[in-house]
Amino acid sequence: MRLGVLTSGGDCAGLNAIIRAVMLRAVYGYGMELYGIHEATHGLLRRPVTATRLTSDTTRGILHLGGTILGTTNRGNPFAYPVEGGGTVDRSAEIIQGYHELGLDALIGIGGDGSLAILRKLALAGGWNLVGVPKTIDNDVNLTEHAVGHSTAVEIATEAVDRLHVTAASHNRVMVLEVMGRDAGYIALSAGIAGGADVVLIPEIPYRIESVCAKIEERRRIGRNFSLIVVAESVKSPEGMVHTVTDAHGQSRYGGIGRVIAEEVAKRTGAESRVTVLGHVQRGGSPTPLDRVVASAFGVAAVDLVARGEFDRMVAWQDRKVVAVPLAEATAGTRAVDLNDTLLHTARGLGISFGEPV
Numbered sequence: 485m486r487l488g489v490l491t492s493g494g495d496c497a498g499l500n501a502i503i504r505a506v507m508l509r510a511v512y513g514y515g516m517e518l519y520g521i522h523e524a525t526h527g528l529l530r531r532p533v534t535a536t537r538l539t540s541d542t543t544r545g546i547l548h549l550g551g552t553i554l555g556t557t558n559r560g561n562p563f564a565y566p567v568e569g570g571g572t573v574d575r576s577a578e579i580i581q582g583y584h585e586l587g588l589d590a591l592i593g594i595g596g597d598g599s600l601a602i603l604r605k606l607a608l609a610g611g612w613n614l615v616g617v618p619k620t621i622d623n624d625v626n627l628t629e630h631a632v633g634h635s636t637a638v639e640i641a642t643e644a645v646d647r648l649h650v651t652a653a654s655h656n657r658v659m660v661l662e663v664m665g666r667d668a669g670y671i672a673l674s675a676g677i678a679g680g681a682d683v684v685l686i687p688e689i690p691y692r693i694e695s696v697c698a699k700i701e702e703r704r705r706i707g708r709n710f711s712l713i714v715v716a717e718s719v720k721s722p723e724g725m726v727h728t729v730t731d732a733h734g735q736s737r738y739g740g741i742g743r744v745i746a747e748e749v750a751k752r753t754g755a756e757s758r759v760t761v762l763g764h765v766q767r768g769g770s771p772t773p774l775d776r777v778v779a780s781a782f783g784v785a786a787v788d789l790v791a792r793g794e795f796d797r798m799v800a801w802q803d804r805k806v807v808a809v810p811l812a813e814a815t816a817g818t819r820a821v822d823l824n825d826t827l828l829h830t831a832r833g834l835g836i837s838f839g840e841p842v
Contacts, residue, residue, distance in 0.1 A: 486517045487790060488535070488583070488591040491552040492524035493599035496621045496633025497771035498779040499552040500543075502594055505783025507538045513784075514791050519586060523555040524599070525562055525606070528582030529575060535586055547776060550636075550768050559735070561602060580610030589613060590790045596620035596631070600798065601815035607796070615786045616798035616811050619779075621766055624668040624818040627809040628800035632782065635774040637664065637766040638674045644762055645679025645712060651758075652710040658700060658749050660713045660759040662742030664766050669821045671766070672716040676836060677827060683837045685715040685745070688821045691839025693722040696745070697752045699837040713749070715742050722748060781806050 489506050491499050503520065510516040520542075521527040522534040536542060536554075546553055562579045564572040583591065583606075590613035593603040600616045607614035618625040621637035641663045648659040661681075665671040669686025676684035682703060683696050700711045717738035720726055727740035739761065746757040771779065778801060785799045785806045797808040798815075821828065831838070 485514070485589045485790070486519065486587050487787070488519050488521055488586060488588040489538070489554075490521040490524050490527065490591070490593055491554050491556040491619075492593060492595035492603065493556065493558045493620070494596070494767065495551050495556050496619055496767050497550045497636035497769055498632035498775035499556075499594060499619060500546040500549045501771060501776045501779035502617055502619070502632060502783045503538070503553065504543050504547050505780040506592055506787055507540070507543045509784045509787040510790075511539065513787065516787075519588070520554045521586075524557050524595075525579045525603075526557055526560065527554075528579045528586070529562075530582075533582045533586050548770050550770055558599070562606060563602070576606055576609060580606060580612070583610060583612055590615065590795065592617060592786045592790065594619050594632075596622070597625050597815050597818055600625075600811065604796070604811050604815055613790070613793075613795040614811070615789045615795060616814065617782045617786050618798060618800065618814070621664060621671065622666045622668050623670040624666060624820065626814045626817060626819050627798070628802065628814070630774075630778045630801040632775055632779045633767070633771075634670065635772045635778075636769060637671050638678070639772050640766050640769060641671055641675035641714075641762060642678040644760065644765075645675055645681055645714060648760060649680065649712060652712055655756065656709040658711045658713065658746070658753070658755045658757040660715060660742045660746040660749070660757060662715050662717055662739075662759065662761045664762070665716045665718065666738070667718050667818060667820065669716045672714045673821060673825075673827050673831065676714040677831050677834065679714070680712070681714045681836060682711045683713040683839060684831060685713065685719045685839055686821060687716055687718045687720070688823065689838045689840060691719075692841050693745075693748050693752065693839070695837065695842055696839045697749060698842060699839075700749065700753050700755060711755075713745060715745055717741060
């Protein structure tokens with residue numbers, strides 16, 4: 485059997501650990517030929533297709549490395565591919581043909597909900613045999629408790645809170661940390677608990693800036709003249725606006741809410757406030773042990789599904805087990821923080837404010 489693997493969407497820590505596990509299981513467990521496709525579906529778009537035979541030699545020493553040795557992209561939807569001068573064209577047929585030109589019997593796609601949905605659409609249109617592996621720092625893929633990359637992002641965000649804590653206490657400041665997470669608050673929530681934040685703002689819970697300021701004043705009354713606020717990037721402003729920035733390619737992304745919160749707090753409380761936007765630092769670095777373990781388990785399980793002929797499935801972590809779930813259900817939407825989540829109950833029990841009306 486000739487198997488392909490690619491990484492798609494934004495990068496994160498743990499992708500190379502998945503690739504390594506897929507290689508070890510496919511090549512040594514089942515005697516398959518394994519090809520790593522470069523830059524997600526862009527590799528299948530090129531002629532000749534750009535792919536590398538993956539062996540123990542070509543994957544040696546990658547377990548602890550961040551990023552992906554195959555490269556990735558989160559631009560260029562195959563069904564609406566941007567062209568020079570504006571507009572889009574459908575190039576899905578070229579990508580589908582690339583799969584067949586490479587002579588693949590199956591493909592393991594590593595991605596988030598968006599990129600896995602695109603891969604599934606290509607698979608259905610082109611007769612591909614596809615198995616998905618979930619990765620995203622946001623941890624918002626349906627039907628899985630862990631997505632590869634999330635643990636590392638939380639560790640980096642927590643370290644940032646720890647460092648800001650020292651500066652906040654030294655200068656009696658309010659420090660605001662803006663973290664990634666797209667439309668889910670998992671990074672902010674976990675880092676807020678682990679780092680001892682006083683306020684955590686996530687998109688799943690509406691807040692009032694008056695309640696945030698009340699928490700700061702409450703701390704002042706007990707002699708705590710500094711506070712730490714962790715805010716998820718998709719949280720709306722007090723006026724209900726979503727803050728975004730537009731890059732040179734015209735793509736819009738979340739950004740700027742941390743500055744808004746810091747300015748509002750300073751205006752209303754008189755506190756000296758500073759904001760730190762953590763940004764893409766959360767995507768890099770060596771993966772945590774948890775990300776390496778989950779990545780390895782996912783990689784092995786994905787190859788096992790291929791060997792059994794179980795396609796259109798995604799590997800997932802549920803109740804301390806790796807299971808296979810329908811790819812259609814996994815990509816049907818995103819997973820937000822449940823309002824009954826244990827971590828929310830924990831945070832409230834620790835006295836962390838979510839800015840809710842009091």
